Amino acid sequence: MRESFCRLQSHLERASALGAALALFSWDSETLAPKKAAQYTSKAVGILSGEMFGALVNDATRELMALCEKETDLSLEEKALLRVLKKQFEELEKLPREEYEAYQELIAKAPSIWNEAKEKQDFSLFAPALKQIVEYNRRFAALRAEKGQRPYDVLLNDYEEGFTVDVLDPFFAQLKQEIVPLLRQIEKNPQPELPVRRCSVEKQREFNRFLAEYMGFDFDRGVLGETEHPFTDGLHSYDVRIATHYYEDNPESGIFSTIHEGGHAIYEQQINPEYNLTLLGGGGGCGLHESQSRFFENVIGRSKAFWKPIYSKLQDTFPEAFGELPLDGFIQEVNRAQASLIRTEADELTYSLHILVRYELEKELMEGSVQVEDLPRAWNEKYTEYLGVTPQNDAEGVLQDIHWASGLFGYFPSYALGSAIASQLFACMKREMPLEKYLEEGNLLPIREFLREHVHQWGKAKTTGEILRETTGEDFDARYYVEYLKEKFGR
Amino acid sequence: MRESFCRLQSHLERASALGAALALFSWDSETLAPKKAAQYTSKAVGILSGEMFGALVNDATRELMALCEKETDLSLEEKALLRVLKKQFEELEKLPREEYEAYQELIAKAPSIWNEAKEKQDFSLFAPALKQIVEYNRRFAALRAEKGQRPYDVLLNDYEEGFTVDVLDPFFAQLKQEIVPLLRQIEKNPQPELPVRRCSVEKQREFNRFLAEYMGFDFDRGVLGETEHPFTDGLHSYDVRIATHYYEDNPESGIFSTIHEGGHAIYEQQINPEYNLTLLGGGGGCGLHESQSRFFENVIGRSKAFWKPIYSKLQDTFPEAFGELPLDGFIQEVNRAQASLIRTEADELTYSLHILVRYELEKELMEGSVQVEDLPRAWNEKYTEYLGVTPQNDAEGVLQDIHWASGLFGYFPSYALGSAIASQLFACMKREMPLEKYLEEGNLLPIREFLREHVHQWGKAKTTGEILRETTGEDFDARYYVEYLKEKFGR
Secondary structure, eight states: OOHHHHHHHHHTHHHHHHHHHHHHHHHHHHHTSOTTTHHHHHHHHHHHHHHHHHHHSSHHHHHHHHHHHHOSSOOHHHHHHHHHHHHHHHHHHTSOHHHHHHHHHHHHHHHHHHHHHHHTTOHHHHHHHHHHHHHHHHHHHHHHOOTTOOHHHHHHHHHSTTOOHHHHHHHHHHHHHHHHHHHHHHHTSOOOOOOOOOOOHHHHHHHHHHHHHHHTOOGGGEEEEEOSSOEEEEEETTEEEEEEOOOTTOHHHHHHHHHHHHHHHHHHHTSOGGGTTSTTOSOSOHHHHHHHHHIIIIIITTSHHHHTTTHHHHHHHOHHHHTTSOHHHHHHHTTOOOOOSOGGGOOHHHHHHHHHHHHHHHHHHHHTSSOGGGHHHHHHHHIIIIISOOOSSSTTTTTSOSGGGGTOSSOTHHHHHHHHHHHHHHHHHHHHSOHHHHHHTTOOHHHHHHHHHHTGGGTTSSOHHHHHHHHHSSOOOTHHHHHHHHHHHHO | OOHHHHHHHHHTHHHHHHHHHHHHHHHHHHHTSOTTTHHHHHHHHHHHHHHHHHHHSSHHHHHHHHHHHHOSSOOHHHHHHHHHHHHHHHHHHTSOHHHHHHHHHHHHHHHHHHHHHHHTTOHHHHHHHHHHHHHHHHHHHHHHOOTTOOHHHHHHHHHSTTOOHHHHHHHHHHHHHHHHHHHHHHHTSOOOOOOOOOOOHHHHHHHHHHHHHHHTOOGGGEEEEEOSSOEEEEEETTEEEEEEOOBTTBHHHHHHHHHHHHHHHHHHHTSOGGGTTSTTOSOSOHHHHHHHHHIIIIIITTSHHHHTTTHHHHHHHSHHHHTTSOHHHHHHHHTOOOOOSOGGGOOHHHHHHHHHHHHHHHHHHHHTSSOGGGHHHHHHHHIIIIISOOOSSGGGTTTSOSGGGGTOSSOTHHHHHHHHHHHHHHHHHHHHSOHHHHHHTTOOHHHHHHHHHHTGGGTTSSOHHHHHHHHHSSOOOTHHHHHHHHHHHHO
8 A cells, every 4th residue: 555545544544443442342232231230331432433423534534545545546455444534424424522422422322221121021111212302413414414315215225325315215015015025925824832941041152153154254253142132243253243033942043143143254254354453344234244144144044055064063063953854844944934023033035124214214204294102103014014923012013123223224224225236246146156056065165255255355435336246247236135025935 | 529530530431341351351361362372462562551551641641630639628539549540650650661561572471371380380581571571660760760769669558558668667677577486486386287178179169159149259249260360359349359269189279269369359349339440449458458358268268266167068068088087187277387388378377588588588579689590599598597498499489479470569469468457457346346156156147248348449549558547547567467477376
């Protein structure tokens, strides 16, 4: 890199270090921090977020950016650095720092309030905090919006560039149109109740550790922890952390959470380590990130080929739960399509309907046509309408996801986009390698290598669009996803 | 607090928030962070340490300090705030920030190097890093020293004010003079080899959690984790973390580590929460802090009265290991005096000799009369001379403690001082309450309350000297410790 860029990079080191600290606080608060810590810790997190704001948004950054923009023949990394910085800079510069700091303190505290409300199945305990979070998001979006831009589009753009309401509305409409009839078809044949498969949490820990390692997660550069709501967090590619969860009466929940998060984590671990603690570190757009988790979880993780080499290990670890269930039965079980209440436990077919509910509600919240206090009612109505099931309490309804407590408005569509991108990449991979054969041989290396080469290593150095075009030769196309679902669930 | 002090407090908030982040990094790196993370994370820690340096040492601090010093009729807290700030300010202001930052990066990385060297029992792997750490400490001490001040005294003062070489030399000389003859006396009657008591780590986790709770550790405001070298860390009084360790073949090691660290942790949890995230938060001098851990571990934790209400619980949890051992036998076992190699496993009598070795070596390292490469030899010689035992490898010798890897030169004497202060407080408590009766009843509340009232709640608002005088009516006096040891081990 030339001198101007080196100066810019080193000017931004403080922001990166603060970013690593905030990532650690975020991981810690969800996995380990004691119950009552947040009331003080959130204050520190607010202050450090303000510091990070200051480290990024200042005259020196502006001047160095201008200096770098004057350079010609930019390398891939240099171009990307400017693009990513500009995006982050513009996300922040119009916000008053004090408000940003207060907001960060709020969303550092809110997950512990959400957690308690969920435990008590009582949305009203969480509503006041959520109301504040929604207000901040509306206000920040309004401050940041270009002339005529929808506030919700401002937020959507933070997570996956270019996927605005005008793109997502028809995308979801298409999904709804294809999925609902398929689901109705399937529901015509009532499916038997599944037996409860009990597995000790201790044994699940052991098996999920094996599973993560089998997928290719490197424990010398990563951690597998536990939490209420599974997630993956990373300080840099040498410290990537999965938090999964274990339910004694539902081992499959832990298994597919681990595989899903493992997909995120392998992405983070395979990013070029030279990007560590720079703006290019960490995965690209959230839709692309979710494509990696959904690819591992669903496309390969629920396939017979994936389980063939390791199913006996599952049976040996839990003889009582799985000893009598043949591989085919297991595969059938983990691919059942059935409308249900909880997104993270949902099958591939109905999953996007869960996202649709959230997408519509977020849009309405941001437009002001739905109020926070109306959410439980609106949520339940949409579940009844789209999925045909109605939550019996807030914990299995509007309180099920942590995202809004963490201030993530505009994130949910990434899951559906991720599924679609995963299908598009899958179609390409199938053309380029004997995917099933590798899976059956327990050889995941060529799959990881394909993803490393085309997706992972680039971190934020390439956009989702660039990666899709360079890998598949096409722009984003939801058709692959619809075809994938039809083929899998139409049978 | 008046306006000048409020301004000062709020000016220092950034430093406190950064301090909390660094405490979290430190906890995390010892307990959870993956093996290879340190090489990048230490860079972020270095930068954040530099930020903290800058947040503390600047003209605004200097001006606000001067403004506050002009005020009259200072309250206890105001006086303390100035005292603590002045000490921290003076510790840093003479150091070049870049060197300080590089040093912090080094000691953030060094524990992982130490860990590997210890695993491989090979001091030479750790020597280069240690050499750098020693050089930095010598250089920083020289920069900070007043005219004629010994470099080692500069460091000692960081951990417990006023306890210089001139105080510690006669203190250790007295201990040596009293302990060595007692030990020789005891060694005349050869003690039988103790049986190995095997206990599963899982069950130990369960029992140690019970034990910490029994002592009064509040799990809503604290965490019990695991590590190679036990320690306690705190972000504030609502987030205090114990890291203990479990050996399958030595359950007593875990038990007394937990009780020891529990003493530190209860101190931190009982500090006035108004001091959280201010300079007055966290415990006072390290000697005082160690007095609380050593008090719980030894003075009460090894007493028959403490175990009477809970010994059956230990036996029920580990029937194979302790089922046949009566309470008296257990108490005898955990109070055996016998020269040994590992400090953290040492009995109360020989413990101070372990400290003496480190004290003498640190003094010589800082004076330059011993070099890093000579340490293993010098260490082994001193162990042979003072304790009559010789390490067979570096892991059970010079590599056993993490302290030097973390840059803690001058800390070790705190352990011996802590034992002495614990004895002095114990003598006072025995006069003021039926201590044994409370312990036998399983009622630790009056003991915690006594410590809260006289010691814990004050955080850094009172000095060790003030606390000792106000509680016991006397200055520090090593006599109580010597008498305690003679009474206990002379029998």
